[in-house]
Amino acid sequence: MKDYEVIVIGSGCGALISDEAAGAGLKTALIDKGPLIGGTCLNWGCIPSKQLIYPADRIVEIEEAGRFGIAASVEAVDFGAIMERMRLSRREGQQHLRQGMKSVKNLTFYEGEARFVADHTLEVGGEKLKGEKIFIATGSRPFVPPVKGLEGVDYLTNESALELKELPESLIIIGGGYIAVEYGHFFAAMGTEVTILEMAGRLVLSEEPEIAELLEKKLGERMTVRTGAGAEEVKGGKDGVTVVTVDSQSGKRKSYTAQRIMMAVGRRSNADLLDVAKTGVKLDERGFIKVNARLETNVPDIFAVGDANGRQMFTHMANREAAIAAHNAINGASLEVDYSAVPHAVYSHPQIAAVGMREEEAKKDHHVIVGRTNYYDVAKGEAMLETEGFAKVILDKKTQKILGFHIIGPYAPGLIQEVVNAMTSGGGVEELNQGIHIHPALTELIPVTVNSAGE
Numbered sequence: 001m002k003d004y005e006v007i008v009i010g011s012g013c014g015a016l017i018s019d020e021a022a023g024a025g026l027k028t029a030l031i032d033k034g035p036l037i038g039g040t041c042l043n044w045g046c047i048p049s050k051q052l053i054y055p056a057d058r059i060v061e062i063e064e065a066g067r068f069g070i071a072a073s074v075e076a077v078d079f080g081a082i083m084e085r086m087r088l089s090r091r092e093g094q095q096h097l098r099q100g101m102k103s104v105k106n107l108t109f110y111e112g113e114a115r116f117v118a119d120h121t122l123e124v125g126g127e128k129l130k131g132e133k134i135f136i137a138t139g140s141r142p143f144v145p146p147v148k149g150l151e152g153v154d155y156l157t158n159e160s161a162l163e164l165k166e167l168p169e170s171l172i173i174i175g176g177g178y179i180a181v182e183y184g185h186f187f188a189a190m191g192t193e194v195t196i197l198e199m200a201g202r203l204v205l206s207e208e209p210e211i212a213e214l215l216e217k218k219l220g221e222r223m224t225v226r227t228g229a230g231a232e233e234v235k236g237g238k239d240g241v242t243v244v245t246v247d248s249q250s251g252k253r254k255s256y257t258a259q260r261i262m263m264a265v266g267r268r269s270n271a272d273l274l275d276v277a278k279t280g281v282k283l284d285e286r287g288f289i290k291v292n293a294r295l296e297t298n299v300p301d302i303f304a305v306g307d308a309n310g311r312q313m314f315t316h317m318a319n320r321e322a323a324i325a326a327h328n329a330i331n332g333a334s335l336e337v338d339y340s341a342v343p344h345a346v347y348s349h350p351q352i353a354a355v356g357m358r359e360e361e362a363k364k365d366h367h368v369i370v371g372r373t374n375y376y377d378v379a380k381g382e383a384m385l386e387t388e389g390f391a392k393v394i395l396d397k398k399t400q401k402i403l404g405f406h407i408i409g410p411y412a413p414g415l416i417q418e419v420v421n422a423m424t425s426g427g428g429v430e431e432l433n434q435g436i437h438i439h440p441a442l443t444e445l446i447p448v449t450v451n452s453a454g455e
């Protein structure tokens with residue numbers, strides 16, 4: 001049995017904690033099952049997907065240049081080179097991480113799958129490790145629903161899609177969340193004939209309905225999008241893969257065939273791999289690890305951060321939670337995470353970004369006023385001929401605080417930051433109006449939207 005003052009399981013946001021603990025002079029162990037270390041964002045999530053989507057954005061920009069009177073077309077797309085650039089960056093990231101880890105004093109890295117075997121005790125690669133303080137940062141993995149026939153076909157996930165060497169001629173994506181609409185955009189730009197099949201009545205369920213509606217319309221111009229289409233059965237054949245769907249309204253069945261299919265229906269907890277019951281840690285009804293506001297589980301000195309607790313499954317939140325949990329556990333602080341202004345972005349085409357509550361959610365506890373402005377109504381949006389994108393604000397009528405802000409259109413992920421900062425530092429209309437906005441710039445969209453709010 002080896003004893004550690006701190007054990008961290010998972011080297012995504014967990015690496016921030018192990019760095020902090022080792023830097024504070026504590027005897028620390030970091031465990032990751034590999035084979036790639038550094039977590040989802042670096043290897044299968046944010047970074048590789050955005051390296052692929054950036055060139056896809058450039059392709060669509062060229063294809064849409066005609067509206068400015070520019071005759072341009074894409075001559076050829078080297079799919080292999082685009083994929084290889086992403087994989088090279090990942091290989092370099094691995095080298096860098098492994099090298100860096102060796103030079104951290106007080107840190108031992110174990111590469112292997114960890115499991116709890118007793119109270120505060122883990123087993124990894126046949127060795128037993130006991131930790132005074134343990135951080136579970138084991139993330140999540142693709143959720144694959146039990147669709148009849150699925151196990152018999154070679155389906156892609158957000159992980160295996162990154163290994164593709166050749167562009168699929170046609171692809172069915174099952175799911176309509178952010179991973180589905182980002183990869184739908186990517187593959188369509190590369191030249192694949194894409195079909196998105198979503199069981200729910202609309203795409204991107206965590207967005208405002210009108211944002212989902214515009215996204216569906218715009219994606220529908222470049223690919224087939226079917227909502228209310230639940231995948232019932234999957235069959236492999238000589239023409240590729242056929243997906244049979246059931247219409248949620250009429251109950252009618254329909255078949256779609258493509259060379260490949262990709263499952264993108266959501267994420268599931270990795271807690272099952274850990275056998276947390278052996279140390280008494282409780283899970284919620286979705287299988288994620290239950291934590292309190294300080295990110296501590298029901299077992300003292302065991303914390304769970306990032307996707308592992310299933311609260312806000314984004315890298316920026318995982319990293320924030322890791323910093324807070326480390327501070328609480330290592331420096332004896334008692335900080336709580338503030339989830340009131342957590343932004344997120346969807347890098348589809350058009351892009352989406354949002355922070356705070358949706359209108360329906362906000363109405364439950366607040367008397368709200370809502371504002372909406374089209375990109376075209378600010379000078380820069382007009383210059384860009386952006387006729388469809390828009391921003392929407394939800395304000396508390398009494399306090400004039402921003403409860404939620406939602407944008408669909410170019411540069412939405414960058415634009416939302418001003419709102420996040422305003423919400424974090426007071427959250428009022430006043431704060432936003434105080435700042436002078438460059439004219440003309442898309443940032444004018446923010447104060448104009450806020451000032452448009454009315455009953």
Ligand SMILES: Cc1cc2nc3c(=O)[nH]c(=O)nc-3n(C[C@H](O)[C@H](O)[C@H](O)COP(=O)(O)OP(=O)(O)OC[C@H]3O[C@@H](n4cnc5c(N)ncnc54)[C@H](O)[C@@H]3O)c2cc1C
Nearest residue numbers: 010012013033039040041045114138139306307313314315
């Ligand atoms: C396709 C895709 C795109 C995304 N894009 C974005 C984006 O643009 N922006 C954004 O903010 N978020 C994005 N996300 C979400 C983001 O990647 C995650 O929220 C984030 O990586 C979670 O970090 P984490 O540290 O909690 O977990 P992870 O980064 O998943 O790290 C968990 C680590 O634990 C290890 N592990 C698991 N179980 C064990 C075990 N039993 N023993 C040992 N090791 C174990 C795993 O190997 C892994 O390295 C995306 C996700 C996906 C899938």
